[in-house]
Amino acid sequence: xxxxxxKRTDAIKGAMRAKRISQKKLAEKLNISESYVTxxxxxxxxxxxxxxxxxxxxxxNYRKFY
Numbered sequence: 001x002x003x004x005x006x007k008r009t010d011a012i013k014g015a016m017r018a019k020r021i022s023q024k025k026l027a028e029k030l031n032i033s034e035s036y037v038t039x040x041x042x043x044x045x046x047x048x049x050x051x052x053x054x055x056x057x058x059x060x061n062y063r064k065f066y
Contacts, residue, residue: 005043008062012041015058029053 016026023041027034030049039045054060 008060009042011060012054012058015054015060019058021058026053 016022023034023037027037030037030047030053032040032047032050036045037050040047040050
């Protein structure tokens, strides 16, 4: 499970870098705090809105991690 979360985190951060989206901008767009964005990226917390955003806007696909 830990390997999946590491790959997920790296994929999200890489996609954010590629699209030049900071955690601050992402927090403002989703109307949540920056610290909560950090928890969402690391997998400590879950938000359907965040999952939809990373799939649609960032193009992060979990199927390739398995």
